[in-house]
Amino acid sequence: MWLLLTALLGLAGGALSLDKLNLCMDAKHHKVAPGPEGRLYLQCAPWKDNACCTANTSAEAHKDNSYLYNFNWDHCGVMSPKCRAHFTQDTCFYECSPHLGPWIQAVDQSWRKERIVDVPLCREDCHSWWEDCKNEYTCKSNWHKGWDWSSGINKCPEGSKCRKWTQVFPTPKAMCEQIWSRSYVYSPLPRSSGRCMRLWFDGPNPNRQVAEFYLNGARRHRGAALTALLLPAVASLSVMMS
Template sequence: MARPQLLFLLAWVAAVGEARHRSAWARKELLNVCMDAKHHKQEPGPEEKLHGQCSPWKNNACCSINTSHEAHRNISYLYNFNWDHCGKMEPACKQHFIQDTCLYECSPNLGPWIQKVDQSWRRERILNVPLCKEDCERWWEDCRSSFTCKSNWHKGWNWTSGYNTCPVKEACHPFPFYFPTPAHLCNEIWTHSYKVSNYSRGSGRWIQMWFDPAHGNPNEEVAKFYAAAMSGAGLPGAWPPLLCLALTVHWLLSRAPFTF
């Protein structure tokens, strides 16, 4: 074997090894992290006294105890957002928005979907988090009899009173008027923060808004799966030829001298 060929093969071995090192680093960076946002902690950790619907994250949370309490209030100091902007929101509907707030504020498992943004109140956001289809359908069903005046709740409100009220030209209607399907609700309401998953329950491929902490946090494994996919950690098919190459180089080195 000529020297250039050998050097090429050795360089390829090194490159693949470096790629795996970088992908492992990237995968680590996407796991067990908090967003750089208004009320998030810098790092996740235990918060034994998280309040109410935020309590499933108490073993490892990006939210503080105070944030968990405020997540349950209407027009809280978190964002001065009024859930009752079109009259009293049904309690069953409001529970989903509280749970949505808890997931956003408390979860350390959203790393694969965190994106940089340039906004006054946060430097990072989530985008296209694969939300459990069943969670989305329940959310939509429980909100069908509640009213709203907008399909995108991130922008376009009247804030002159200090909290959100409906724009003058936007009338209040039942949720299905602005969100005709569950997918419209979950995908559109927070500017594509969520994307309803097509995977079925039990697949481990979507983030659960609701879960029983007695059985652990299922979103940890989901984040690991997507982090590995996004970082290319698997490098499918790379290791068999890499091993064959290494053995070939070793055999050639042991069989004959090289002219350098």
């Protein structure tokens, strides 16, 4: 009987063993599968050994008038270069990362079929982003939706007004979690913990190890739940066969 249970768990485990550590989400500009891209541009270059973005996408990520999303960063005045650099890095992370599997969810949107939700972003990344943007102005706390797109680029919606960054996002946590509809969740852990994702890095990509930690945790949880579900069925079968 235990052999039967082991076989059932093995089959279920195989179904859950999809390689979420190395894949690209189904979205507007992502490649079908990750792979080397030797000529990624500037801030996207850290992903060159294994990327979900193409060289063209990486170049467009650095442009003010990019075809990627036609997003107007200067909707409340010209954004400073130091603040803009963080949004470029955020775009590179989103477009190029092959290790976001644990946080990819299906969505029904015209421009993508998948998105990321609650990616734990290291506290240093959130704090430096917020610090370098705290003197900017914006009219919205959620930049994913609610814009006026009638001109082809995003403008502040009617009735809104430009306010200082710190009024819209009083803390780094508020900014990281709200600005992209909770694509990120603020992690109180430092980069050195190996338990949070980094937007900025040099050398080998440290985020695979982080994704593996969360994916293994999710697999353990599913395995325990599956065992609890199968045990009564196996027990009933045992009684019937005895």
